[in-house]
Amino acid sequence: xxxxxxxxxxxxxxxxxxxxxxxxxxxxxxxxxxxxxxxxxxxxxxxxxxxxxxxxxxxxxxxxxxxxxxxxxxxxxxxxxxxxxxxxxxxxxxxxxxxxxxxxxxxxxxxxxxxxxxxxxxxxxxxxxxxxxxxxxxxxxxxxxxxxxxxxxxxxxxxxxxxxxxxxxxxxxxxxxxxxxxxxxxxxxxxxxxxxxxxxxxxxxxxxxxxxxxxxxxxxxxxxxxxxxxxxxxxxxxxxxxxxxxxxxxxxxxxxxxxxxxxxxxxxxxxxxxxxxxxxxxxxxxxxxxxxxxxxxxxxxxxxxxxxxxxxxxxxxxxxxxxxxxxxxxxxxxxxxxxxxxxxxxxxxxxxxxxxxxxxxxxxxxxxxxxxxxxxxxxxxxxxxxxxxxxxxxxxxxxxxxxxxxxxxxxxxxxxxxxxxxxxxxxxxxxxxxxxxxxxxxxxxxxxxxxxxxxxxxxxxxxxxxxxxxxxxxxxxxxxxxxxxxxxxxxxxxxxxxxxxxxxxxx
Amino acid sequence: xxxxxxxxxxxxxxxxxxxxxxxxxxxxxxxxxxxxxxxxxxxxxxxxxxxxxxxxxxxxxxxxxxxxxxxxxxxxxxxxxxxxxxxxxxxxxxxxxxxxxxxxxxxxxxxxxxxxxxxxxxxxxxxxxxxxxxxxxxxxxxxxxxxxxxxxxxxxxxxxxxxxxxxxxxxxxxxxxxxxxxxxxxxxxxxxxxxxxxxxxxxxxxxxxxxxxxxxxxxxxxxxxxxxxxxxxxxxxxxxxxxxxxxxxxxxxxxxxxxxxxxxxxxxxxxxxxxxxxxxxxxxxxxxxxxxxxxxxxxxxxxxxxxxxxxxxxxxxxxxxxxxxxxxxxxxxxx
Numbered sequence: 001x002x003x004x005x006x007x008x009x010x011x012x013x014x015x016x017x018x019x020x021x022x023x024x025x026x027x028x029x030x031x032x033x034x035x036x037x038x039x040x041x042x043x044x045x046x047x048x049x050x051x052x053x054x055x056x057x058x059x060x061x062x063x064x065x066x067x068x069x070x071x072x073x074x075x076x077x078x079x080x081x082x083x084x085x086x087x088x089x090x091x092x093x094x095x096x097x098x099x100x101x102x103x104x105x106x107x108x109x110x111x112x113x114x115x116x117x118x119x120x121x122x123x124x125x126x127x128x129x130x131x132x133x134x135x136x137x138x139x140x141x142x143x144x145x146x147x148x149x150x151x152x153x154x155x156x157x158x159x160x161x162x163x164x165x166x167x168x169x170x171x172x173x174x175x176x177x178x179x180x181x182x183x184x185x186x187x188x189x190x191x192x193x194x195x196x197x198x199x200x201x202x203x204x205x206x207x208x209x210x211x212x213x214x215x216x217x218x219x220x221x222x223x224x225x226x227x228x229x230x231x232x233x234x235x236x237x238x239x240x241x242x243x244x245x246x247x248x249x250x251x252x253x254x255x256x257x258x259x260x261x262x263x264x265x266x267x268x269x270x271x272x273x274x275x276x277x278x279x280x281x282x283x284x285x286x287x288x289x290x291x292x293x294x295x296x297x298x299x300x301x302x303x304x305x306x307x308x309x310x311x312x313x314x315x316x317x318x319x320x321x322x323x324x325x326x327x328x329x330x331x332x333x334x335x336x337x338x339x340x341x342x343x344x345x346x347x348x349x350x351x352x353x354x355x356x357x358x359x360x361x362x363x364x365x366x367x368x369x370x371x372x373x374x375x376x377x378x379x380x381x382x383x384x385x386x387x388x389x390x391x392x393x394x395x396x397x398x399x400x401x402x403x404x405x406x407x408x409x410x411x412x413x414x415x416x417x418x419x420x421x422x423x424x425x426x427x428x429x430x431x432x433x434x435x436x437x438x439x440x441x442x443x444x445x446x447x448x449x450x451x452x453x454x455x456x457x458x459x460x461x462x463x464x465x466x467x468x469x470x471x472x473x474x475x476x477x478x479x480x481x482x483x484x485x486x487x488x489x490x491x492x493x494x495x496x497x498x499x500x501x502x503x504x505x506x507x
Numbered sequence: 508x509x510x511x512x513x514x515x516x517x518x519x520x521x522x523x524x525x526x527x528x529x530x531x532x533x534x535x536x537x538x539x540x541x542x543x544x545x546x547x548x549x550x551x552x553x554x555x556x557x558x559x560x561x562x563x564x565x566x567x568x569x570x571x572x573x574x575x576x577x578x579x580x581x582x583x584x585x586x587x588x589x590x591x592x593x594x595x596x597x598x599x600x601x602x603x604x605x606x607x608x609x610x611x612x613x614x615x616x617x618x619x620x621x622x623x624x625x626x627x628x629x630x631x632x633x634x635x636x637x638x639x640x641x642x643x644x645x646x647x648x649x650x651x652x653x654x655x656x657x658x659x660x661x662x663x664x665x666x667x668x669x670x671x672x673x674x675x676x677x678x679x680x681x682x683x684x685x686x687x688x689x690x691x692x693x694x695x696x697x698x699x700x701x702x703x704x705x706x707x708x709x710x711x712x713x714x715x716x717x718x719x720x721x722x723x724x725x726x727x728x729x730x731x732x733x734x735x736x737x738x739x740x741x742x743x744x745x746x747x748x749x750x751x752x753x754x755x756x757x758x759x760x761x762x763x764x765x766x767x768x769x770x771x772x773x774x775x776x777x778x779x780x781x782x783x784x785x786x787x788x789x790x791x792x793x794x795x796x797x798x799x800x801x802x803x804x805x806x807x808x809x810x811x812x813x814x815x816x817x818x819x820x821x822x823x824x825x826x827x828x829x830x831x832x833x834x835x836x837x838x839x840x841x842x
Contacts, residue, residue, distance in 0.1 A: 076719055088717035090710040092777035097703050101718040104700045112698040159718075 001028045002064070003198050004049060004080075004167055009058030011044055011222075018044040019055070020222040026167065029196045031189050033209045033230070036219035037242050037460065037493065042202050045219070046169050049200070050082045051075030063166075079166030083157050083173040091145035096122040098144055099159045125158040128191070129184045150177050157188070168192065169200045174208070186212050204293055206235040206497050220244055239497065243489040253444055253466055255484055258283040264452050265318055265421055272311030274300045276476040282421065282454060285447050289467035290456040292496045297476035298456040302423045305454075306338040307331040318420075332365050337414035341426035343403065347410045350399035354391055355380070357398045357409050362416040383412050387442050404435025411442070422446075424455040428462065440466050460489055472496055526771025527783030529822055530790050533815075537793040544800040555680040559673060559747060561792045562682045563588070563740035567759050568766040568784040569693065570736025574638075575767050576702065577729040578709030578776030579631055582642040584737045584763060586649035587623050588756025591616040591741035593657035596751030600662055609665075617738045623649060624734025628727030646760065653753040662751035672746035682743070689739070693781050705729055709776025765816050766791050790819075 004026040011019040019041045026032050034042050047053040048060065051070040060067050062078050070078075089098050096119055105117040122140045126133060133139065133151065144152060153173060160168060174182050189212055192199055203209070209216055209230055216233070218225040218241040225241045265282040274297040282288050290298040304311035307328040316323055318334055325331045331338075340346035349357055355373075358380055363371070380394065389408040391401055398406055407427065414422065424443075428436045443466065447453060457463045463470060464487050472480040472495040480495035525531075541548045548554075567584050574581045595616040602608040623645070630641040674681050696702055707715040708722050715722050744755055764774070769787030772779025794815055798808050 072716070073719055088711070088714040090707045090714045090777065092706060092710040092773075093703065097707075101704065101707055101715075102720045104703075110695075110699075112695075113700040113703075 003028050005061040007059045009055045011055050023224050026198050029193045030198050031214045032200050033213040033216040034202045040219045041222040081160040081165035082169045083160045085172040089144050094141050096140040099162050125162045128188045129154050132180045167198050171202050258286050269314035272304050274476045282452050287453045287467045289463040289470035291463050291470045292473035296473040298473050302425045335420040337419035338423040339427045341429035348398040348406050353395045355394040358413050361413050365417045422453045527786050530769050530786040559682050562743045564788045566736045566740040567763040568788040570733035571763040571767050572784045573729040573732045576709050577705040577726050579638040581733045582760045583646040585756045585760040586646045587737045588741040589653040590649045591619050591738040592755050593653050593751050593753050594619050596662040620734040620738025621731050624731035628730035632723040632726050657751050657753045660752040664749045668746040669749050706777050
């Protein structure tokens with residue numbers, strides 16, 4: 001029996017098409033995996049099923065009944081539960097209080113919470129994890145804020161189970177779990193299956209799919225690629241379906257050999273928030289990419305190097321000499337520059353003139369207190385034409401420009417500080433194709449002139465087509481390095497996903 | 508079963524981790540000091556009088572605790588005290604001679620308090636106004652209404668009110684019985700899960716929605732409870748002063764919030780408790796006595812009060828940090 005069916009579902013966010021005529025069906029007591037590359041629409045589909053997002057078009061049926069404009073609460077009443085990666089727990093409450101929140105067992109007479117039954121129920125649902133948790137009555141009285149992230153994730157799972165759902169969606173719920181905890185999670189999936197509960201699992205762990213999945217649905221660019229029985233496919237075939245045809249690769253940058261080029265930047269044992277023991281080097285004129293699944297520590301590496309977030313490192317050497325990059329001003333003084341893709345939050349001062357937007361950082365770097373506007377213009381105008389910026393007057397506010405040109409203003413600002421190393425953090429996010437292409441050309445020209453770039457992008461193709469070397473990140477660590485022929489999507493995803501297999505095998 | 512000694516040991520060990528630990532230390536320190544410098548501070552007469560005077564702040568702080576745990580703030584309690592005060596007094600006057608004079612006046616006062624809380628709750632939940640500003644607005648409105656009802660201090664209140672309010676039974680003052688009864692009610696609300704659900708709204712409102720809690724209803728109820736407690740405080744003031752005052756209660760909004768914060772309740776919502784607020788309120792009241800008996804002069808009272816609040820809050824924050832790292836350390840040792 002089909003318990004949930006989505007037909008022709010579409011959803012747009014502004015210009016971005018998140019789901020395009022997507023079809024999906026979930027059988028009773030089935031473990032259904034949902035996979036796809038970054039931003040393929042998996043999460044959007046789940047949010048539509050959970051009633052969190054309303055589709056622009058298409059139909060949704062739950063247990064054979066068409067539903068339209070379903071609210072999250074109605075979805076829950078129909079027995080749909082979601083376990084998110086970002087937790088919905090109340091940090092200040094105890095484990096028991098979180099699991100039983102809103103479904104407290106009550107004594108008949110005064111309507112008081114039956115504390116004994118409540119503790120027992122909480123322990124019952126945590127019981128699946130009895131091998132990996134020190135379960136007793138004291139354990140469930142602990143405050144959730146005091147728990148490590150993996151145990152919080154377990155509490156979140158137990159909380160969803162305690163609501164006795166018919167359909168349960170796990171949105172990367174195993175991402176922060178250890179091997180033994182994953183085993184316990186599998187036993188839950190099997191138990192749910194045996195009592196007729198259907199599960200949708202979003203996961204990037206290939207070996208999970210082959211171990212426990214019944215069917216797998218592969219998505220790409222908001223569209224359905226295929227839904228197949230797991231026993232009929234191999235992990236490699238799934239990756240190929242996720243990534244699509246390889247002919248799309250349009251590499252502009254020639255493969256170059258940096259073996260004999262001098263190393264300008266060397267980082268050893270960088271550790272910090274979301275970063276674990278990252279070491280790499282950067283050659284003069286090289287473009288180094290930071291890739292992998294989203295949120296694996298790439299942004300944090302860039303922020304740490306730019307002195308924005310605290311870190312520890314064995315050594316950070318610039319041109320062979322150790323340097324202190326603990327604050328952004330120090331990083332700037334050592335000729336580093338960081339360009340964020342979040343233009344509004346960490347880029348332009350939108351109400352201020354273009355002129356001010358461009359000079360602000362170099363004024364600080366070169367400690368210029370008094371300057372001649374005319375002489376500044378002599379510096380600015382060639383720069384702006386070099387990066388092909390279209391603007392009216394330098395005194396116009398920055399928000400009079402298009403998004404692409406605003407981003408170029410930010411680039412111009414940092415180029416004026418004459419950086420040796422440019423840190424790009426998804427810098428071309430949300431900018432049209434034309435401006436993006438120009439941006440790539442600019443980067444290539446600047447690198448040919450001796451600048452080096454460390455580039456993180458959530459667009460895998462952008463990264464693969466414009467860099468000389470890509471470091472693949474997983475859980476804050478570098479798990480692979482792609483050079484030359486290996487710079488392609490299949491290798492990138494294989495590295496990003498395979499590492500998890502090794503990671504688990506070791507533990 | 509654990510022996511009594513074990514239970515006591517366990518309790519005393521967990522004490523430094525309680526959020527109200529700091530207020531308790533300050534409180535004990537103050538009490539010891541007053542034993543030395545306060546002349547006859549511990550006489551039965553002085554203590555019963557003091558407790559009666561503390562009563563309004565204790566009640567308002569209890570009510571404020573509900574609102575703050577739910578992630579809100581009630582700035583309007585001060586004017587609400589005044590409004591309930593004058594409504595009660597006006598009714599007492601106009602119903603003079605009627606056998607239902609007292610119950611009607613008291614019930615009407617409480618009704619005004621609960622209704623005002625309901626209005627505050629509506630503004631904060633359904634109109635989604637920020638609590639600080641919207642309850643500041645209603646503070647002005649309640650104050651204006653109070654002046655409409657009674658434009659200057661006065662009015663006659665039967666003297667029996669004072670006699671009852673200041674009476675003692677078995678050596679314990681009336682106000683202590685009243686407080687005990689109310690604490691029993693608070694305990695009941697804790698046992699029904701109401702307080703936990705309220706903390707959930709204050710701790711992580713998205714998580715509360717995600718758990719299908721009636722978030723708006725819970726938050727409105729917290730404001731109504733605050734109004735209820737404020738109206739009781741107002742009635743206590745009427746009984747104490749035996750007159751009406753449309754300006755009574757000024758300053759109570761910030762004083763009650765300070766008491767709640769001193770009691771270890773997070774002003775961001777979600778964590779804390781009622782016992783702490785009571786301790787916090789008594790600390791605030793004792794500061795004045797300590798300064799008075801130390802011979803520092805009234806002019807220093809305000810200054811010292813401010814400094815002690817800031818010190819206590821800073822130390823409290825430090826304590827929370829230590830507790831967190833201690834919990835993490837314990838966990839690491841286990842592993």
